[in-house]
Amino acid sequence: MLIKLLLRSMSAGSAISVFALFAGCSSPEAPSEVEIEAVLHSAKRNLVFVEGGEFWLGDVGNESGVLFNPISDDNKPPKLVEVESFSILKTEVTWGEFVAFLQxxxxxxxxxxxxxxxxAVRLPIIAxxxxxxxxxxxxxxxxxxxxEAENLCLWLAEKTGLSYSLPSEAQWEYAARNRGQPIAFATDTGQxxxxxxxxRPSQYIDPMQPVSGNVLIHSSNQVERxxxxxxxxxxxxLYDMTGNVPEWTRDWFHPGYAHLSSTNPVAEQPHSEHSDKRVVRDLAGHGDHTGGLATVYARNGRGMDSPYQGFRCVVNHSEPIN
Known part of the structure; x- marks a missing residue:
């Protein structure tokens, strides 16, 4: 009880610091109560409320009608959909939080x-x-x-009593586009x-190189971020909805959007060659891209066993979470 009162009185940053203290070096053993409480505290304090509304899901093009993602047909034609209000994690789930969950x-x-x-040769499950x-x-x-990405969100739901889940594809794009605005990138400037x-060249990568610019879209096949x-x-x-790592959504993959309902759409499993694939967004997180594939409109389907995708969770509740 003392631990819970301590965490409730902290800022999000302070909770992360406590989490860092107790999760600095992970082991296969179960995490402590303090570590779990810090993860749950962070998951609630880092939610951003997104007021719902109507928007055109898919590549709407700029004011001149020029498409943002001209070389792909999977995000065309746009479909008018409505999403209810929800809250979304402002950052991707961290490695430390993910390892604590698996433990x-x-x-x-x-x-x-x-x-x-x-x-695990390249990225062992330790923090x-x-x-x-x-x-x-x-x-x-x-x-x-x-x-396991979906399981973490469901674990948060079980631990907190809130309706955490992976975002639907429509929720993800609506949030990345600042509530459906016709922008190309989910950055501070839209550029x-x-x-x-x-x-490149990758042999000169220095993990301690100072941050520059406003986005990480790398040109080498690295697990680094x-x-x-x-x-x-x-x-x-919201952070890193363009770049850093690609992100799972809970939708099954279909080419295009004709299959979706018009209200709170979530794609069901198709009976086709795509029947084992879920939608991944933020292809800029995969690395170097051309032809608009780094924009917030790009999407693809990845097999359920595909590794190395990141993710963030949403809370499906029409009011802000205190």
Missing amino acids: DVGRAGDYTIEKGFKR NNDPASPNYKNKPARSPNFQ VELDKYLQ RPVGSYPPSPLG
């Missing part, structure tokens, strides 16, 4: 080299206090698959000023 549910040990998870490490606790999580970090909140937020107060 709490007893699955951190499932994603090891010994258990056949080969991706640490080293800013130069891909496992630094404040860098965005890269989930080993879709299910991209590239950080020099992770640019910037800590969440490294760049200025969008006008809505």
Whole structure:
């Protein structure tokens, strides 16, 4: 009880500091009560309320009618949809939070080299206090698959009693576009000023290189990324909805939007070659892109076992969360 009262009296930043103290070096053991309370506190304090409304989902083009994403047909034609108000995490779920969740549910040990998870060679499921490490606790999580990303949001729901989930594709794009505005990038200015970090040649990458620009769109195949909140937020107060890591949504993938309902749409599983794929947004988080694929309109389908996608959760409630 004392722990809960302490965390309730803290700012979000202070709670993260407590989380860092107790989660600096992760182990396969279950996290402490303090660590879990800090994760839950952060998940509630870092929510941004998004007032609902109508908008055209998909590539609407700029004021002159020029498409933002001309080389893809998967986001055309736009569809008029309405989303109810919701709250969304202002940052991607961090690596430290994700590891604490996996430890709490007893699955951190499932994603090891010994258990056949080969991706652990590049990114083992541990968290640490080293800013130069891909496992630094404040860098965005890269989930080993879709299910664990969804499971973390459901875990938050179970622990807090709030209706956390992965965002629908419509919620994600509505928030990234500052409530549906016709913008290209979810940055502070609506334009991209590239950080020099992770640019080629990759052998010269220095994890301690100072932050520059307003977005990370890298040109090398790296598991590296910037800590969440490294760049200025969008006008809505959201970070890294362009760049850093790509993000899962809860929609099943279909080409285009004709299948969606007009109110609070969430795509159901298709009976096609895409039947095992979920929608991933923010393709700028995958790396170097051309032809508009780094814009907030770009989308693709990834298999459920696809690793290295990031994510953030929403709370499906029509009023702000205190």
